[in-house]
Amino acid sequence: MLQGDSSNVNGISITAPYIPKVANYAVEARIRVVRLILKNGGFYSIFATQQPGKDGYQAGVSDLKGPGPRPNGSNAQLQIYIEPFSHTNAFHPNDNDPKTLWHTYQVNVQNGIAALYVNGIEFTSVYSTVTNNLSNGPLGINCGLVVLQVSSFRIIAL
DSSP, X not given: OEEEEEOSTTOEEEEOSOXXXXXXXXXXXXXXXXXXXXXXXXXXXXXXXXXXXXXXXXEEEEEEEOSSOOGGGOOOEEEEEEESOOTTSOOXXXXXXXXXXXXXXXXXXXXXXXXXXXXXXXXXXEEOSSSSOBOOOSEEEEEESEEEEEEEEEEEEO
């Protein structure tokens, strides 16, 4: 099991030592937040690095919140977006509070579309409007301002 402890606002990352040879694939990780370094602002995501002719992506949870009252529905957000960031793609954040429970996050990449699933349920998807291609790697996980555990990480050809 991997455990990351990032007190750095820019975060830390770990990159898989494998790049899939196929364009259509899934990245799946079982992740748990152990604790937040600060009361608000922690994040973690699965990523694909932008490559020449291929857009990258980030998919995960941002702006994690500690326990306590949350005025005006202020919650952490589950999101996926294309890198470089473009306002023309489908960026749809969803309220999400992972607490300290284990969750399985999966990003399915097919035909220039990336879809984010949590515990088998699709939450949102984005598409590449610039290159119409999404990167197949390097792939990995990053986190910041959080102690995070990862019990499994796998890449699956689709």
